[in-house]
Amino acid sequence: DQQVKQNSPSLSVQEGRISILNCDYTNSMFDYFLWYKKYPAEGPTFLISISSIKDKNEDGRFTVFLNKSAKHLSLHIVPSQPGDSAVYFCAAITTSGTYKYIFGTGTRLKVLA
């Protein structure tokens, strides 16, 4: 049972345009959400996160939006750059008890020059 889902396995975007990566979750107990970026042959690297009490968090070109009623979050990258081409994983945790990170299946972003 996938508690965190990324329904788009891949996405292509022109350089300079906005990339929007989506993530849905089913467990309303999640109280923290994270996005990780992964290049081939490397481990996932932390990108940006958001607490469930917020609906937006921004860090430079990266913004994460959270819609709790829809159990949906999205990562916006603007402007997209070729170096952003990677696989992006959405993750969720509950911060009470054990910190168990549940990952989505990833979305491969390709930014075209």
Added chain:
Amino acid sequence: DTAVSQTPKYLVTQMGNDKSIKCEQNLGHDTMYWYKQDSKKFLKIMFSYNNKELIINETVPNRFSPKSPDKAHLNLHINSLELGDSAVYFCASSQGSKAFFGQGTRLTVV
């Protein structure tokens, strides 16, 4: 000064062998994890340790035995390797809400 380092990066071995993957973190974190990324690219948690104590064991076969000699190390020992164990294994550590991952160990069982 790699934060989470795991060795080896690549491991090719025959079925039935026993192998270990080592992980060390220099971040001072209390919690460490092992994740498995299978052929479908799912990242699934296997184990989590907090201050050397096992806190999560996700119904992993008991051929997999994590060992945490101290809170900076979490090694993964695998007995009687099977073809289905072929995957990329990631170690991670966390303190608070962010987890930091190692570069991964690609295990190929032939």
